[in-house]
Amino acid sequence: MSVDRLIAVVLLLVAFAALTVSKAAPFLDDLAGPVRMGVVVVGVASGLTGVWLWLRRSPR
Secondary structure, three states, rough: OOOHHHHHHHHHHHHHHHHHHHHHHHHHHHHOOHHHHHHHHHHHHHHHHHHHHHHHOOOO
């Protein structure tokens, strides 16, 4: 497995965790709006970057 794929897996796990926290965690309701939005933005950015790295062709 290439380094790109390993990083992609980590980023996709971060995105999944952010999605889970934003939808299922009751403690997130107590946080301020910008913090909740930050969790969502980090999740989306991690997911998109993970997919991009996974689908990118290796330089070989």
